[in-house]
Amino acid sequence: MDDDVFFALSHPLRRELLDLLTEKGGRTLGDLESHLPVSRFGVMKHLKVLEAAHLVVSRKAGREKLHFLNAVPIQEVSDRWIARYAVPFVRTMADIKSIAETMEKEKEMTSEIQPKHVYELYIRASAETVWEIITSDAKTPLWQHFNMTSRTDWRVEGEYAWMMGERVAICGKIVEIEPLRRLVLTFSAQWAPDVAADKPSRVVFEIEPLPGKACKLTLVHDDFGGETATSKAVVGGWPESLSRLKTLAETGVPFLLERAV
Incomplete structure (x- = not known):
């Protein structure tokens, strides 16, 4: 998989395509x-x-085919090749660059943009294994961003909360549950005042079983109601979370990141 990613990134036009989709x-x-x-x-x-x-996934929308960046493979390469002790420093440098570029781009963007984040990854584990990880509060800190814990009322209209310590960082309700295949949640970010002011968005997990005890996991985060603080913030968390979920499902061993204080 790393070879495919490195080859795809080797051509400047392909990197420019990824920049456009970013x-x-x-x-x-x-x-x-x-x-x-x-x-x-x-x-x-x-x-x-x-x-x-x-690195790119596509979705049909009527007669059109829409293309989205899938950052998960890049996150997996980063997790493998960047030493853990260097991760906080590297990400801080990347964040500084990203913030500067975002400020410039925001001047050109209109309020009519409707962001949608699509992530797709293939996992060498059964749909049952992946579903059990996603729907187990006990396993949430083994794969979620910032090692968040969770408490969930596992039924339609049931409420959930993902927490950092005793503080609720994300909360919402379960909209749909189709065991082993589909989970739809509302997503209300609470970790900072700017995101807490946004209306709830939507997160959809879809699992497709594949031959040979494998599956494809697709996550779609959309319905933000425009270019919001939440839509900009979540692009940093999902690639890490999904990469960790894949590692846990395939190996049974969590990839726990030590956070810089």
Whole structure:
């Protein structure tokens, strides 16, 4: 998998495609083509390489095919190749760069943008194993961002809370439960005043069983109601959480990150 990711990132046009999808998810082929000095066929060829490395995922919307960045493989490469003691420093440097770039881009963005974050990963574990991890409060700190704990009323309309210590960081309600296949939650961020002011968004977990005791997990986070503080903040947490979930499902051993104080 690392070889596919490194190969996909080796071409400057493919990196530019990822930059475009980082700036705005849900782009059509025509939209991406308009930003690059290559033909429609050339863009399709590069997208095919990125999709093969699972760095880009696509979703049908009527007659159009929308493309989204999937940051999980990059997070997995980071977890493998960056020493744990260096992670806080590297992420801080990346955050500084990201904040500066975001401030510039926000000047050009309109309030009509409807963000949607789509993550897709293939896991060498059964759908039953992945479902059990996602729906087990006891296992939440083994894969969630910041090792959050949780308490959940596991029924439709039941409430849940993901917590950092005794403080609720995220809360919401269960909208749908289809065992082993689909879980839909409302998502209300509470970790800071700016995100707490946003309306609840939506998170959808979908699990597709595959031959050979494997499955595909897709997570869609959308319905933000526009470009909100929450829509910008969650892009940092989901790749790490899903990468840790994959490690736990495949090995049975949690990948616990030590946080800088």
